[in-house]
Amino acid sequence: MHVPDGFINAPASAVTGVVAAGAIAVSLRGARRELDERTAPLAGLVAAFIFAVQMLNFPVAAGTSGHLLGGALAAILVGPCTGVLCVSVVLLMQGILFADGGLTALGVNITDMAIVTTVVGYAVFRGLVKVLPRRHRSVTVASFVAALVSVPAAAVAFTFLYAVGGTTDIAIGKVATAMIGVHVLIGIGEAAITALTVGAVIAVRPDLVYGARGLEQKLKLRVNGELVDVPSAPAPVAARTSRRGLWITGLVTSVVLAGFVSFYASSNPDGLEKVARDKGIDRNVEKHASADSPLADYGVKDVENARLSGGLAGxxxxxxxxxxxxxxFWAVRRRRTTEVSPANTSAV
Incomplete structure (x- = not known):
């Protein structure tokens, strides 16, 4: 759903740029509360994983493909504020290096793909977790539904932005019907990827999943008239996987997906591209400022072999x-540490 330059006019793009900048500023502050010494190193990995999986377009219907947006996934794994930053980093790298998503439309893409998907996805997730049984399986179920809802929500957001600042005179009803319809189907793929990923991480390190924090209620016993916590049972071997091991496994998986599996991804246009072609939204599309980048279109310039070129780019x-x-995220974490240390010193 990367919006290229020329779909949305300059005033609307400027407004979304301000919105995106404000959201990133708020997210930087919020991420200081979400990240700790356990999860901060994993946030960068989450961004890399989202980049890799976004290269895997999957077919949906009528010559259309879809790909992960990742907002709900990032929010559930590392927190909503950190999630906004994760997806924003991905969009920035894609726009500058790979000519994917316009640079003047960067505010549009961050607002639509990072902010809307993260906020909507995490809100749905938290609402479901509160009513579902307090079990790790419930996190996986809630992840599926949250991701499913987040994709058509992004389609609705794009339709609104197009209604406000679209550069072509196309009936908004036609755009809304086409965008929402195809992105409901894409949302099913997003939901499956999100649930599988969250479930895999919970299986080995549930303590590192932000959305699962505080899920398990501790058992209590009354001793001498007072309630005391019952010591937790030892975690299974799988759950004691080291953070370093998880990080390495995640990085290797991302490299394999982007470097090898991506070659077999669907070549059909994604949901927005298909709607743009069918409805004429792309009449005023502009050449990307990074179209001559050595990595434009996810290939390495001057490497003739398509498989090798795409794999190296990935x-x-x-x-x-x-x-x-x-x-x-290291800088965010360090800022939090420097803010906490003086407070602790003064308290002493």
């Missing part, structure tokens, strides 16, 4: 994204 993208994301 691996480079994963590497750049994990470095950029890790740098951002």
């Amino acid at each position: 691996v480079i993208g994963v590497g750049v994204t994990v470095v950029a994301g890790s740098t951002v």
Whole structure:
């Protein structure tokens, strides 16, 4: 659903740029509360994983494909504020290096794909977790539904932005029907990927899943008239997987998906591209400012072999994204540490 330059006019793009900048500023502050010494190193990995899986377009219907947006997934794994930052890092890398998503439309894409999907997805997730049984399985179920809802929500958001600042005179009803219809189908794929990923992480390290925090209620016994916590049972071997092991496994998986599996992804246009072609939204599309980038269109320039070119581009993208994301979240985590330390010192 990457919006190229020319779909939305300059005033609307500028407004969404301000909205995106404000949301990122708020998310940077909120991420300080969400990230701790256990989860901060994983946030950059989540961004890299989303980048990798977004390369895997899957067929949906009538010559259309879809791909992961990732907002709900990131919010559930590392928190909503950190999730907004994760997807924003991915969109920034895609726009600058791979000419995917317009640079003047970056505010539109961050608002639609990072903010809307994360906020809507996490709100649905939290609502479901409150009413479902307090079990890890409930997190997986809630993840599926949250991701499913987040994709058509992004389609609705794009339709609204198009109604406000679209550069072509197309009936908004036709755009809404086409966008929402196809993205409901894409949402099913998003839901499956999100549920499988969240379920896999919960199976080995449930303590690292932000959405599962505080899920299990501790048993209590009354001793001498007072309630005391019952010691937790030892975690199974799988649940004691080290953070380093999980990080390495996640990085290797991302590299394999982007570097090898992506070659077999669907070549059909994604939901927005298909609707744009069918309805004429793309009449005023502009050439991307990074169209001459050595990695434009997810291929390495001057590498003739298509499989090798796409694979190298995918691996480079994963590497750049994990470095950029890790740098951002390391800085956020360090800022939190420096803010907490003086407070602790003064308290002493």
